[in-house]
Every structure is written in structure tokens, then in C-alpha cells.
Amino acid sequence: MSEIHALSSATARRLDAIDRKILRVLQEDASLSVAEIGERVGLSSTPCWKRVQRLENEGIITGKVALVDQNKIGLGLSVFVSVESSDHSDTWLRKFASVVSAMPEVIEFYRMAGDVDYVLRVVVADMHSYDLFYKKLIGAIALKNVTSRFAMEKIKSVTALPVPALEPS
Secondary structure, three states, rough: OOOOHHHHHHHOOOOOOOOHHHHHHEEEEEEHHHHHHHHHHHHHHHHHHHHHHHHHOOOOOOOOOOOOOOOOHHHOEEEEEEEOOOOHHHHHHHHHHHHOOOOEEEEEEEOHHHHHEEEEEEEEHHHHHHHHHHHHHHHHHHOOEEEEEEEEOOOOOOEEEEOOOOOOO
């Protein structure tokens, strides 16, 4: 078993049913007060606050954000960009990751297994804005192939992870 998998399995085992309820509640509405969270999960404020602090300190809760409707702020075009590279060296990957991570249009960035090496989720205002992004991307680093797929309609988009139930011991 890999070290990362062992670590995540150990963390998952440390989460009891109350921790899992807290995670579900916070993913639904992170603006709730500790008292409101506690009420929903069956704890008083202090023990609830301590659990939330532990979940944050352990890196299970990684942040709290406001979700923004991309269309209402003028970013109506979502593009899924598949990238293939002929260079798979660590040096190239570090440079590519640095270049792509610095581009604010890229809101998700994955290294893939399969027929493409990387997939980017890009949000921009329109086709002209995407063309400018595309030219910036291909001008920044050598790429073998770039394929763009334009989303026509968002059918499902959630931010909450499906927190698994506590497995019986």
C-alpha cells in the first residue's frame, strides 16, 4: 500500500460519525455559526468548535469560500482543454505546472492517465477571450497537441464531496 493511501485511510478511520456530519453540514453551508453546526450534528458549541478546529488543523477542511455564478460575472464560456506533451521530464512538468497555475482562467488542472497527459478546466468570457488564452498557453511552453472542448450546458456541478458513512468495525 502506498504511503499516501495509507495516510488517507488512517485519516478516514479517525473520522467518526459526528465528524462526518460536520463535514456534510459545512459543505452545504460554511457560513453557519458553530452553534448552528453543533445543533445540526447534536453537539454543544465548544465540542463542535474543537472538532471543526481539529478537522482544519489536520487538513481535512482545506478552506471556506463563497461560490460565485460564473455567468453572472461575465465568464460564460467553459472550456475543457486536453494537452499532450512529447516531453515528460520533471523539469518540463515543473515549468508547465508553473505556467498553467499562474493563468487565472484555469480553475482546475489535472495530470491524467490515458490518451491525454493533462486536462484543464478554463473559464473565460467568450470565444475571443479563449483565443487569447490559447495563444498565451501555446506560446509559453512546447506542447505536442492541444484539444479544446466547449461546454454547451452545465447539467450538474457540485462542490460537496459525498462524505462516506462510517464503516462498521
